[in-house]
Every structure is written in C-alpha cells, then in structure tokens.
Amino acid sequence: MEIPYTKMHGLGNSYIFLDLFHFSIEEEMLADLAVQAANVHTGIGSDGLILIHPTDNADVGMRIFNKDGSEGKNCGNGLRCVAKFAYENNLVNKPQFIIETKAGNVTAEVFHEGDKVEEVTIDMGVPDLLRQEIPMRGKDNGRVVGESFEISHHPLEVTAVSMGNPHAVFFVDKIEEAPLYELGPMITNDSRFPEGVNVEFVEIVSEKEMHFRVWERGSGVTQACGTGACAAVVASILNGYSQKNTETCVHLSGGDLFIKWAADDHVWMRGKAELTTQGTFYWKRKS
Numbered sequence: 001m002e003i004p005y006t007k008m009h010g011l012g013n014s015y016i017f018l019d020l021f022h023f024s025i026e027e028e029m030l031a032d033l034a035v036q037a038a039n040v041h042t043g044i045g046s047d048g049l050i051l052i053h054p055t056d057n058a059d060v061g062m063r064i065f066n067k068d069g070s071e072g073k074n075c076g077n078g079l080r081c082v083a084k085f086a087y088e089n090n091l092v093n094k095p096q097f098i099i100e101t102k103a104g105n106v107t108a109e110v111f112h113e114g115d116k117v118e119e120v121t122i123d124m125g126v127p128d129l130l131r132q133e134i135p136m137r138g139k140d141n142g143r144v145v146g147e148s149f150e151i152s153h154h155p156l157e158v159t160a161v162s163m164g165n166p167h168a169v170f171f172v173d174k175i176e177e178a179p180l181y182e183l184g185p186m187i188t189n190d191s192r193f194p195e196g197v198n199v200e201f202v203e204i205v206s207e208k209e210m211h212f213r214v215w216e217r218g219s220g221v222t223q224a225c226g227t228g229a230c231a232a233v234v235a236s237i238l239n240g241y242s243q244k245n246t247e248t249c250v251h252l253s254g255g256d257l258f259i260k261w262a263a264d265d266h267v268w269m270r271g272k273a274e275l276t277t278q279g280t281f282y283w284k285r286k287s
C-alpha cells in the first residue's frame, strides 16, 4: 500500500504525519502502520505516527501513535508540527486556530516568515493534578508533589502531572547523572501508573531555566517531549523551584522550549516545528 507522508519534528521529536484531509486509511491499520513507519531500519524512522484529520469539533484534529503502536492522547511537539502543516497547506486560513486532541481542544498560533511557519505557540490548557486524574494509584486523592517513590532500591521523590497524558517528574542534581536508561523503562511500566507514564528527569538551573531528559511512554528516550516540558515546569512551580506567570526555558536534548504556567492556570508552550521530508511509504500490511 502506498502511503503519502510528511516527516516533521519538534526539537528532534519526530513523527510521520498523514494528511487525512486528502487520504484515507482504515482504523485497524493504524497501530501496525505506526510501528512499521517508525522503524529506522525497515521503515522511515520516527518516534511515532500522527494523523492530521478533519473534525467537526475544531479547525483540524490530531491523533498520535507512539513507536510501539499505542495511541497517546496528546503530543506537544506534534501539535506544533500539525499547526505548521495546517497553515502551510491551507487546511486553515488564519494564523490562530483550534486543534482537537484526544485530551480536548487546544489553541495554536503560528508565527510565519513569508509562507513558512518558523515558530508556534500552543495554549495547552489546564493541567490535571489530582491523583486519580493522572492516573496514579495511592492512598489519597490529592496532588502528588514530591511523594516518596522507591524503585529498584532508588529512594526517589515524584511529582505527577497530566497534560492530558500522564507524566512522572523527578528532580536531580545533575541531569547527566539522571538514571534515564536504568529507571525510565521501569517507571514507565510501574504498576502505580495504571495507564503507564511518561518519565522526566529535571535539573533546575534557576527559577527560569532547567535541563530536561525524558523516557516517553510507548517510544522510549526521545530528543524532546512537549507535554513533558509543560509537566516539568508545572512540577517545578508546585515544588517551589519556579514561579507562575513566568516563561521558563526548558533545555531538552533536541533544543529549547519556552513554557509558562499562567495565572489563569493555562500552560503555554512556545517552540519550533520543522519539516524533514515528504514521500511515499510502501507499506506491507501484516496479513
């Protein structure tokens, strides 16, 4: 099957995008297509698959599938790429518009030079902070801020934030010493997170700056995670390391994102979105 695709990335967090305004594909194919397209050896190579689709609920819709074929509910880097694609391909006719996600609608604004979008700002909405909203198992139903979280004999402290998808944030003294590869795969599948979890390690540099690494649910270590960067800034403020209504620079492996948790509780994300290539994926559907 010939699949027309566009590959884009947000700070190196790359996805294969399908434009379902001009192409259709059966629902039951999506998980296997995501796994095969993401395969760097026999496919195109990415952190997953994203659908840009028509919807009655917004200007455009986004669905995201991780590298393992699991469907996520939100994707910050993906949203900036969807916004870029929608504007540059005339799926929308204004620089500010609404994108539907499985976690609800968000507002995107593109900043363009000529007909090319260089940077996108997304209002990611209000984070969910109560234990059962993450979701996370535990004794009470309040917020999870600096809670003891022992794993593999490591006495950690976790702050849990949902941006429509679950995040477990851990603060470390030096980002280069974060146990990302050792504990990332354990925590992401830990039974305390019934739907799994994205795992972030953060080193605070100042009130307005942090270093960040991530083990993503369903994709492993990625160069960047937009919802994760939002969760990290919210967690930093909840722990008293940063302030609300102040734009914080998050240094991810693939570059910088600028995040603000505003006084009205909305989280704003600002960053780049870039086109890598377009082509045809000759997909051999598993029988």
Ligand SMILES: N[C@H](CCC[C@H](N)C(=O)O)C(=O)O
Binding pocket: 013, 064, 066, 071, 072, 073, 074, 075, 076, 077, 078, 165, 166, 198, 216, 217, 218, 219, 222, 224, 225, 226, 227, 228
């Ligand atoms: N792995 C995530 C989805 C992708 C999120 C990330 N790539 C971003 O930019 O927010 C999940 O299963 O919730």
